[in-house]
Amino acid sequence: MAEGDKVQIPMTKLGNQGLEVSKLGFGCMGLTGAYNSPLSDEDGISVINYAFNKGITFFDTADVYGPHSNEILLGKALKHLPREKIQIATKFGIQRLQFPHMEVNGSPEYVRSCCEASLKRLGVEYIDLYYQHRIDTKIPIEETIGELKKLVEEGKVKYIGLSEASPSTIRRAHAIHPITAVQMEWSLWTRDIEEEIIPLCRELGIGIVPYSPLGRGFFAGKGVLESLSANSSLAMHPRFQGDNLDRNKTIYSRIESLATKHQCSPAQLALAWVLKQGDDVVPIPGTTKIKNLDNNIGSLKVKLTEEDLKDISDAVPIEEVAGDRSYQNMDHLQWKFANTPPKN
Structure with missing residues (x-):
């Protein structure tokens, strides 16, 4: 089950506004650094090409990744791919990121200037x-x-999404223009969106795009089977530090045992669990390695019953997960605090 060969990646509707994407997306962030050293352009483009040739058509980037270099890399890869068969997601709003501090801007002028700049870097006429x-x-x-x-209305953007938005912000935004997707952290060890956000998205017909569906690589063995690289931002993540990591390794062991039972890898089991949360759920794991990409695609072949899903959930009791889900000093940027002032 380790390989992604011969897996047909189905297309699925994301939200009810008409956008169709591959059921498994690809998060491009790591190709230009973040959790590791950046890949060369040649290697980054080859990973994107490989993903497309395997049936992934939904690619996720952002202006702040790099900054800018991630969109430029994806733009270079797109020159060799059929634009009409690809769905590009990118993001704006983080004006300055000096880790772990973040400056956010949602002013209309900033929205427009970011969109124009992203279109140019990606080398496209519209953002999906x-x-x-x-x-x-x-x-x-x-x-x-x-x-x-x-x-x-101008044709520069096809569909609108929100990331880390509160329920009230999602509802108010959707009343102005339909929101197609909400991108949130969702994995076996980050489940806080299940109570409010997921039911709200389903009520409004909004698709759900889980980022970090493998727990920032934890369920693929990062910090457990392979040590973190010296330049990885994960070294500052609470769940990957000291006693927290030692306690979380117990959770990994349980998933490893269940994966053996299902004849797949722990990463495939963790990703299959996310994929099976609904037809409206499209996770976007990222990787810099072809073998990991094949492994991720192989998760689509993992068969799980409702009982299996419960057993997997029960193996990761949220109260046992050690450490906060976000980096230190960045808690206030989570969806729980993302309300905006009333419109006068």
Whole structure:
């Protein structure tokens, strides 16, 4: 089950506005560094090409990745691929990131300038799915979405998304222009969106795009089977530090045992669990290695019953997960705090 060969990746509707994407997407962030050293352009492009040739058509990037170099890399790869068969998702809103501090901007002027710059870097005439990456809690969401709506009307953006948005922000945004997708962290060890966000998205017909579906690589063995590289930002992540990591290794062992039972890898089991959360769920794991990409694609072949899904969930009791889900000093940027002021 380790290989992705002969796996047909189905297309699925993301939200009810008409966007169709591959059931498994690809998160491009890691290709230009973040958790590891950046790949060369040649290697990064070959990973993107390989993913496309295997049936992945949904590629996720952002202006802040690099910054800018990730969109440029994806743009170079797109020159050799059929544009009409690819769905590009990119994001705006993080004006400055000096880890772990982040400056967010959702003003209409900033929205437009970011969109124009992303189009240029990607070398495309339109963005399939354009997300507000983080919510600007100083500006009414109606103003931000109002500008995005104009970009849709101008044909520069096809569909609108939100990332790390609160329930009230999602609802208010959706009232101005339909939201196609909400991107949130969702994995076996990060499940806080299940109570409010998931039911709200289903009520409104919004697709769900889980980022870090493998727990930032933890369920693929990062920090457990392979040590973190010296330049990895994960060294600062609470769940990968000291006693927390030691305690979390117990969780990995349980998933490893269940994976043996299902004749797949722990990463495949963890990703299959996310994939099976619904037809409206499209995870976007990233990797820099072809073998990991094949492994991820192989997760689509893992058969899980409702009982299996419960056993897997029960193997990762949320109260036993050690460490916060976000980096230190970045808690306030989570969806729970992402309300915006009322529109006058």
